[in-house]
Amino acid sequence: EGAAPALERALRGAHAVLHVASYGMSGPSMLDRRRIWQVNVEGTRALLEGCLRSGVRAFVYTSTYNVVFGGQEIVNGDEATLPYFPEEQHVDEYSRTKAVAEQLVLSYDGKGTTPLRCCAIRPNAIYGEGEERHFTRIVDLALRGMARFTIGPQDSKLDWVHATNLVSAHLLAVANLLGPEPSAGGEAFFVSDGHPVNQFEFVAPLLEAVGAKPPLVALPTGLMLVVAHCMEHLYANRATRGIFQYIPLLTRAEVNKCSVTHFCSHAKATRILGYKPL
Numbered sequence: 001e002g003a004a005p006a007l008e009r010a011l012r013g014a015h016a017v018l019h020v021a022s023y024g025m026s027g028p029s030m031l032d033r034r035r036i037w038q039v040n041v042e043g044t045r046a047l048l049e050g051c052l053r054s055g056v057r058a059f060v061y062t063s064t065y066n067v068v069f070g071g072q073e074i075v076n077g078d079e080a081t082l083p084y085f086p087e088e089q090h091v092d093e094y095s096r097t098k099a100v101a102e103q104l105v106l107s108y109d110g111k112g113t114t115p116l117r118c119c120a121i122r123p124n125a126i127y128g129e130g131e132e133r134h135f136t137r138i139v140d141l142a143l144r145g146m147a148r149f150t151i152g153p154q155d156s157k158l159d160w161v162h163a164t165n166l167v168s169a170h171l172l173a174v175a176n177l178l179g180p181e182p183s184a185g186g187e188a189f190f191v192s193d194g195h196p197v198n199q200f201e202f203v204a205p206l207l208e209a210v211g212a213k214p215p216l217v218a219l220p221t222g223l224m225l226v227v228a229h230c231m232e233h234l235y236a237n238r239a240t241r242g243i244f245q246y247i248p249l250l251t252r253a254e255v256n257k258c259s260v261t262h263f264c265s266h267a268k269a270t271r272i273l274g275y276k277p278l
Helices: 004-011 027-031 033-054 093-107 135-143 163-178 199-209 221-241 252-259 267-273
Strands: 016-019 058-062 074-077 117-122 125-127 149-151 160-162 187-190 217-219 262-264
Touching (some): 004 033, 016 163, 027 033, 027 093, 027 221, 058 163, 125 163, 135 199, 149 252, 160 163, 163 267, 187 267, 199 252, 221 252
Parallel strands (some): 016 058, 058 117, 149 217
């Protein structure tokens, strides 16, 4: 509440807001449940309320495939047939809060006297020049000799989206919501490059370029889920006791993301927004 005046000053005169901020996507921050909820849900709620008070006309939320994915296989999924993954079954707070926040955003569509039109863009893994979330961590682990294995079947595939394509989708969404017929209002859209690929095949050229040694062995998803669960508990216990900050190599959510097939169609984004990946 104390930040509301500053938020309204920042929003004054704005026609559209692109809400791209989130917390707890990967690494040890995934286990800070309290902060994840505060940023991803309460922060989104505060921003939506600020938009209503400031007369903002368009709100585009950067969501994630995780709102529908929780470790189950998804092949060419679409928005009409994929329900939200059961909230209580998510193994990580990030995915759960992003689903809660997305539904909150879509519920605000049409509210206010302006009114405020809202939609959500759902990317999966993001890459591109200057990306520091995924590749920096992958390279660091590889150079330390901690990436000598792959996880899951070699034919598993997932979607990636280049930052240029993701930016394009957001701008197209803003244009739609500000237009005379905001058909994107209240809708969510999967966005990708349109070329699902195996996670470890995708990063192999990067690891080769930095001189990292290639993987030696393929480990099953089930085994690594158990290992990751143990790592999460160790991190939580050590951090709570204040002994030292143990950083988990992997979390269960990350194991699922890199080893279980999940890719979706961007046909809806193409049809309604005019999205065409480069």
